């Protein structure tokens with residue numbers, strides 16, 4: 001079978017090991033494999049390149065994605081997807097593996113509904129996909145955040161300051177919750193676990209009066225303007241507060257072992273599914289087992305908030 005692979009949406013550490021696994025597993029199973037450049041944009045422009053074992057040599061430890069990625073808004077138009085399917089068929093490609101987040105899955109579901117076989121792999125730092133415990137990239141981004149929070153704690157404590165640190169995650173608090181537990185953050189604020197600002201300020205006053213030297217607040221992006229909140233905390237709590245937006249540093253870097261293993265397992269599993277004639281599904285990991293569900297089910301499901309980790313962080317704070 002001729003199979004193509006692409007990466008789409010925000011890049012995530014582990015996309016390269018996933019591409020490698022798809023390419024090597026496909027070749028080892030007797031398939032031909034093509035790389036598509038820059039996500040769905042490459043499907044529309046017909047940017048395909050045949051890949052060999054060598055095309056994916058020495059990329060296991062590389063951040064980003066060797067295939068490039070893009071956000072192509074127009075892909076929600078049927079006529080644009082029709083061009084993509086036409087280009088795939090012209091090349092003789094019979095199935096597609098997409099590595100990306102929820103938006104990428106929406107594109108994949110739409111291609112599936114138009115009769116083109118697609119398999120999805122969860123590749124996003126956000127961990128915001130249902131039907132999988134983890135997404136490829138989450139654990140590496142988490143390590144980056146933990147490293148940054150430990151460093152911020154050093155300076156924060158030296159200056160007796162409060163630090164509010166904004167993580168990525170779009171509308172999912174998993175990065176903030178996991179990093180907050182890992183670093184003993186005093187407060188964790190996420191879309192799933194919101195907190196009243198006045199309440200935090202009151203608790204910071206108590207915290208300060210108890211002689212604590214610092215406090216860390218970890219917060220998911222898009223919850224509030226952290227710079228304004230830092231000013232408010234400084235003015236009202238007596239704790240000088242600084243805001244740090246971690247930003248794109250969270251998307252870069254060499255994938256950690258956990259993401260490499262996950263990417264390897266998922267990439268190989270995707271090729272096994274295609275070899276068995278299965279498509280129109282997204283791959284996941286649940287209780288350490290590979291699973292797959294139709295895109296329609298995944299996209300209609302909700303992610304499970306990390307309530308247990310959040311409560312544990314509060315309990316052992």
Ligand SMILES: Nc1ncnc2c1ncn2[C@@H]1O[C@H](COP(=O)(O)OP(=O)(O)OP(=O)(O)O)[C@@H](O)[C@H]1O
Nearest residue numbers: 009010071072075076100101102103104106107124
């Ligand atoms: N409803 C849709 N129909 C068709 N294609 C879509 C749809 N939504 C998104 N896509 C395509 O998928 C691409 C990636 O989606 P998006 O930008 O939301 O990132 P993502 O895959 O969710 O990854 P991440 O959130 O980690 O950045 C979009 O740029 C677009 O090309």
Ligand SMILES: O=P(O)(O)OC[C@H]1O[C@](O)(CO)[C@@H](O)[C@@H]1O
Nearest residue numbers: 010101124125126168169170251
């Ligand atoms: O790369 P862009 O378009 O700025 O998107 C940033 C978004 O992408 C992510 O990094 C991954 O989905 C989110 O955490 C963040 O909100």
Ligand SMILES: [Mg+2]
Nearest residue numbers: 009101102103
């Ligand atoms: Mg997304």
